[in-house]
Amino acid sequence: MAGRHLRTALVSLLVFIGPQSLFAGESEIPQAENLGEIGRMSLQQRIPAVVFVSRDACPYCRTLRDKILEPMLAAGKFEDRAILIEVSLDRVDPFMGFGSHQVTAQAFGDSYKAAITPTLLFLDSEGHEVGKRIIGISNLELYGHYLQKSLDAALLVLREEASKN
Numbered sequence: 001m002a003g004r005h006l007r008t009a010l011v012s013l014l015v016f017i018g019p020q021s022l023f024a025g026e027s028e029i030p031q032a033e034n035l036g037e038i039g040r041m042s043l044q045q046r047i048p049a050v051v052f053v054s055r056d057a058c059p060y061c062r063t064l065r066d067k068i069l070e071p072m073l074a075a076g077k078f079e080d081r082a083i084l085i086e087v088s089l090d091r092v093d094p095f096m097g098f099g100s101h102q103v104t105a106q107a108f109g110d111s112y113k114a115a116i117t118p119t120l121l122f123l124d125s126e127g128h129e130v131g132k133r134i135i136g137i138s139n140l141e142l143y144g145h146y147l148q149k150s151l152d153a154a155l156l157v158l159r160e161e162a163s164k165n
Helices: 002-017 035-045 059-074 105-111 140-164
Strands: 049-054 083-088 119-123
Touching: 035 049, 035 083, 049 059, 059 083, 059 140, 083 105, 119 140
Parallel strands: 049 083
Antiparallel strands: 049 119
């Protein structure tokens, strides 16, 4: 009986706080499920959404994920600075886009002209680009620097917009 109540409480907690909150130390990049919700979080926290556009068989995507993005995520480098999510262009099932409508990964990639992978997009709460996108990997050793530079620029744009309102 007590086990059943505990399970019910844990499921309720998971629904309330979201699955990512339970695994805050987790370094896996979450897949995009609801960009409208990501947009609301972005607006509330005044931070950009960084969308990692990838392909399943892309070796450069695996390198970027394993050597840069997931270690940065695990080290808390995105905390209070950005919401990192991934959209694999190979994904078949649709997800909610920024306009609260269903979108396929391919349509998402097409709308941002992000056919080359890996691509990092720096987006505001409505899905508009607010930082210089990063396409491919020209220099792995300097990639973190370029990422921080684009992230800083996106944060500056969002904070300037917030101060005007």
